[in-house]
Amino acid sequence: MFELENCQICGKTYTSNGFHKVCPSCLEHDESEFDKIRLYLNENPCAKIFEVVSALDISLKKIKRYLRECRLEIIESENYFLFCEVCGKSIHSGKYCNLCYSSLNHCGYRSEYRGKPAKPIHFKSS
């Protein structure tokens, strides 16, 4: 199924396969930025979000999007950074806590990212 959508990053119209929310050129850039994070976390397994942000010059917003897409996962359950969109509880990754996720799941909701397993990242800022 193909649909025309607006890229969430640059706003350009592109043909979507319903899986990615960004246009192919942003996707490519996005993948390479994510690769940098992945490598950084491989080399620094206990890196915190703020270290990644400053070491790689990547915006916090972007990290949050990777978390929402389940490509990164916060280790601390009480992280005060990522919250369930339904009940507002702190979550590790994605958009919903397990409870809300399972109640949404039987309504046909599927998590967007089903690729490589999420990379764990520490949140604690100090």
Ligand SMILES: [Zn+2]
């Ligand atoms: Zn784009």
Ligand SMILES: [Zn+2]
């Ligand atoms: Zn919830």
